[in-house]
Amino acid sequence: MSGLSAPSGQPLIIDDAEAGVFRVNRAAYASEEVFEREQRALYDHCWLLLGHESEISRPGDFKTRTIALRPIILCRGDDGRVRAFINSCPHRGAELCRETEGNRSIFHCMYHSWTFRNTGEVHTVRAEEGYTGGFRREDFHLKQVPRLESYREFVFICFDPDAPDLVTYLGNAARYLDYLADQGGDGMEIVEGTQLYAARANWKLQMENVIDFYHTVPLHTSYFRFLESTGADISSGVGGAGYDLGNGHSAVHFKAGWGRPVARWEPRWGEAEKHRLEALRADIEARVGPQRAEMICDWDRNILVFPNLTVADVVALVVRVVNPIAPGMMEITQWCLAPKGEPEEARSRRLHAFNTFLGPGGFATPDDIEVFEGSQRAFGAHRELAWSDFSRGYHGEATRPETEVRSDYEGQTRAFYREWAARMGAIVSHRVDGALPREAAAE
Ligand code: FES
Ligand code: FE
Numbered sequence: 001m002s003g004l005s006a007p008s009g010q011p012l013i014i015d016d017a018e019a020g021v022f023r024v025n026r027a028a029y030a031s032e033e034v035f036e037r038e039q040r041a042l043y044d045h046c047w048l049l050l051g052h053e054s055e056i057s058r059p060g061d062f063k064t065r066t067i068a069l070r071p072i073i074l075c076r077g078d079d080g081r082v083r084a085f086i087n088s089c090p091h092r093g094a095e096l097c098r099e100t101e102g103n104r105s106i107f108h109c110m111y112h113s114w115t116f117r118n119t120g121e122v123h124t125v126r127a128e129e130g131y132t133g134g135f136r137r138e139d140f141h142l143k144q145v146p147r148l149e150s151y152r153e154f155v156f157i158c159f160d161p162d163a164p165d166l167v168t169y170l171g172n173a174a175r176y177l178d179y180l181a182d183q184g185g186d187g188m189e190i191v192e193g194t195q196l197y198a199a200r201a202n203w204k205l206q207m208e209n210v211i212d213f214y215h216t217v218p219l220h221t222s223y224f225r226f227l228e229s230t231g232a233d234i235s236s237g238v239g240g241a242g243y244d245l246g247n248g249h250s251a252v253h254f255k256a257g258w259g260r261p262v263a264r265w266e267p268r269w270g271e272a273e274k275h276r277l278e279a280l281r282a283d284i285e286a287r288v289g290p291q292r293a294e295m296i297c298d299w300d301r302n303i304l305v306f307p308n309l310t311v312a313d314v315v316a317l318v319v320r321v322v323n324p325i326a327p328g329m330m331e332i333t334q335w336c337l338a339p340k341g342e343p344e345e346a347r348s349r350r351l352h353a354f355n356t357f358l359g360p361g362g363f364a365t366p367d368d369i370e371v372f373e374g375s376q377r378a379f380g381a382h383r384e385l386a387w388s389d390f391s392r393g394y395h396g397e398a399t400r401p402e403t404e405v406r407s408d409y410e411g412q413t414r415a416f417y418r419e420w421a422a423r424m425g426a427i428v429s430h431r432v433d434g435a436l437p438r439e440a441a442a443e
Helices: 032-043 166-170 173-181 203-210 221-229 271-288 290-298 344-358 365-381 411-424 438-442
Strands: 013-016 021-025 048-052 061-067 070-076 082-086 101-103 106-108 115-117 122-124 147-151 154-158 188-190 195-199 240-246 249-254 300-305 309-313 317-326 329-339 387-389 405-407
Touching: 013 411, 021 411, 032 317, 032 411, 048 061, 048 070, 048 188, 048 317, 061 317, 082 147, 082 154, 147 166, 154 166, 166 173, 173 249, 173 290, 173 300, 173 309, 195 365, 203 300, 203 309, 203 317, 203 329, 203 365, 203 411, 240 411, 249 411, 271 290, 271 344, 317 344, 329 344, 405 411
Parallel strands: none
Antiparallel strands: 013 021, 021 387, 048 154, 061 070, 061 101, 070 082, 106 115, 115 122, 147 154, 188 329, 195 329, 240 249, 240 405, 249 300, 300 309, 309 317, 317 329
16 A cells, blocks of 8 residues: 555545545544645645735734644734745844734844844844855845735635645635625625634634534534524524535535524514615625625524634624644644724624634534634544544535535535645545555454
């Protein structure tokens, strides 16, 4: 066998179309070797969300973030251009910018006091006369991330200089970013403030979870009880359909009975809000046409952009980046996205929903993290209990127009893992009874 297997010698995936069985080996969540391969095979080549242009709207605005284990400065230069620099002094490596955000024309390194322009050039070298011979200033400009492109103001970076362009990479997922970007007539903005939290669990558990309908009702009972207490009609549940969008991207669509800040009114919001939402809907329809307007206004959805971006477009709009730190540790950064110029009352209802449902102290996230961390502890026993199952609806997938594949069950998760396996060079067994290596199976 060639390719990456579990330490036990078993394949990492079972994808048996005949039997309708799809399983992921739990070593995929626990093995150091798998984690290291993910960094090289996925995170060195995929486009990764770094931020949103609204976060750095003025020249000199910057944010510092860690993406794919690299410290990054996202910055709008004095020339108006958006750039991403490695946040490390080219002199000897000190962390150049130690704040999380701000506005600066010049970055000053605390170690030996060199300075750099926000467009990347080295500005001053202290006691420069001491350097002779081969010292060239241009060798010490800030190091830019090889690729940076924006789509509808979402700023992505890529560490592979030869990667396909962002729009090609996004494929069908681009339309789903349009559904977000078109919600505001005057554009969208990240609401000030970032939620940053960690879980002692593998990053893929969070990716699976965001496109998993199966757990919502059984796990998040306290949230549903809370919603009932506010007068929301939740009798329709949260069932829907999943879509494999290609390239590992996916989405789940549903109509949850808890209102939607984009034009789906709830009686408890009052008559004035009803009229405002009707006008908003008319505006969206005029801009994007009735078909897209229906998608934007009437449907809730969660989106997964491979490998580590999710957007919950529900009671609030939650943009979430999942950063793998170690096999059993992830960091999550999330922001609330909202239409520019939204009235104060609607904005405060949106932020309330953002915090109460998907915030780290909300109703849903702690439930999910409790499960992730418990699962991760159990994955220490991956040699004894090897397989997690994603077989629901294997034979129920049907092709739709626009190259999407619809599934009422877990096809979207299988799509994620098929892309993962292909990029990782992971061993996939296409027969469930062939999943054990010959010697082990014979025992
Ligand atoms: Fe920054 Fe020396 S490490 S000036
Ligand atoms: Fe959940």
